[in-house]
Amino acid sequence: MYLKNIELQGFKSFANKIQLNFNPGITGIVGPNGSGKSNVADAVRWVLGEQSAKQLRGAKMEDVIFAGTENRKKLGFCQVSLTIDNTEKKLPIDYTEVTVARRVYRSGESEYSINGGNCRLKDVHELFFDTGIGKEGYSIIGQGQIDKILSSKPEDRRDLFDEAAGIVKYKKRKELAEKK
Ligand code: ATP
Ligand code: MG
Numbered sequence: 518m519y520l521k522n523i524e525l526q527g528f529k530s531f532a533n534k535i536q537l538n539f540n541p542g543i544t545g546i547v548g549p550n551g552s553g554k555s556n557v558a559d560a561v562r563w564v565l566g567e568q569s570a571k572q573l574r575g576a577k578m579e580d581v582i583f584a585g586t587e588n589r590k591k592l593g594f595c596q597v598s599l600t601i602d603n604t605e606k607k608l609p610i611d612y613t614e615v616t617v618a619r620r621v622y623r624s625g626e627s628e629y630s631i632n633g634g635n636c637r638l639k640d641v642h643e644l645f646f647d648t649g650i651g652k653e654g655y656s657i658i659g660q661g662q663i664d665k666i667l668s669s670k671p672e673d674r675r676d677l678f679d680e681a682a683g684i685v686k687y688k689k690r691k692e693l694a695e696k697k
């Protein structure tokens with residue numbers, strides 16, 4: 518399983534639609550300060566369901582939409598899609614390639630889709646349970662996060678181990694069953 522492609526449109530500094538293709542192995546993104554490297558990482562978190570504007574280095578959710586420049590008008594919505602190779606069927610879905618997309622309008626409306634079919638945020642979360650990929654997963658380690666893991670409460674740190682051990686989906690099902 519690996520990240521094959523990210524497509525950004527109107528997300529933060531990426532006003533034009535752009536595609537970034539990745540191959541298996543290590544890829545580095547390099548560029549001058551302010552060129553948008555961290556914005557690419559923000560886009561990945563965002564499409565995976567990040568709900569906190571602060572985590573995305575903004576003040577409000579609208580800040581993920583291209584805000585305009587001196588010679589370019591601001592945009593009304595943004596969209597990010599992320600395509601993951603699933604030939605090993607690590608994601609519980611019967612496709613060898615999985616594309617997750619999110620679109621948001623200035624009005625605040627958010628839409629998610631998996632392989633082109635509209636879905637709920639919950640479906641996106643469930644797709645990535647126990648893979649380390651979800652927004653709470655450990656596949657994205659932000660600046661300062663190592664510190665946070667080391668100094669967090671034992672029960673919070675345990676979530677990380679649950680995810681690695683692959684038992685999150687069972688815990689969630691248990692919680693749901695207990696609520697009913
Ligand atoms: P550094 O090397 O300093 O970490 P970086 O390559 O990670 O830089 P980013 O933080 O990804 O840079 O990009 C910052 C740029 O994105 C800034 O110029 C900022 O103005 C621009 N930006 C952020 N949000 C928006 C938005 N909503 N609309 C337009 N531009 C935006
Ligand atoms: Mg940066």
